[in-house]
Amino acid sequence: MAKTPASTRPNAASTFSMLGADTVITGNIEASADLHVDGRIDGDIACNALVQGEDSRITGSIRAETVRVAGSVSGTIAARDVVILKTARIEGDVSYDTLTIEQGARLDGRLSPHGGQMPPAITQSAKPAEAELVLTPTK
Template structure:
């Protein structure tokens, strides 16, 4: 009379679905975060962060401000960053203001960017 039908959207074996690595999170300009942020995807920061960020990529917008440690494959800064940065690819846009110790594999600094700190290339 009543038959249980299987859920066609559930993964086989009842395992939880894998977290996608192509996700993008945007933090609005009116947002202030204090603490740790971790993502397997991309983060666009338009507000303020006091803390540490780990992500596949981080983009700090023109009005964005970050104070803490950044660990990401790709980091692009248009706003202000104070702290430490570890990235494979690090890009400073013309409006960027960075006071940080940076380790990188690839570095791009546009004319007009303000930089203070130590820069070191990742050892191969």
């Protein structure tokens, strides 16, 4: 599916940044680009789309249109579309419009559907209706 550029910059819709496994960032990241993180981030992330690698660790809140989590996250996730892969370990609340969780993923927090509203950066405002999901491994 072709994307329409969001600005007059050439290739604005296909802007992509990758943080390798040897990268450690302490501080907040704000980007209009899509991010792929294989390293470690100690800070909040705000971007268009986030893809997290299996060995990656993020300590801080994540706010994006789409988030794909495969590593470790200690913080709140707020996105329209959230995919939590089986290798993911999340300690924090997840606010979403659509949610996919693979069997084997671990989540220690609350799941909150937000009905199409992109939530503001982690605020103290009233939370929307909450849903709880408990994953139990079967053998």
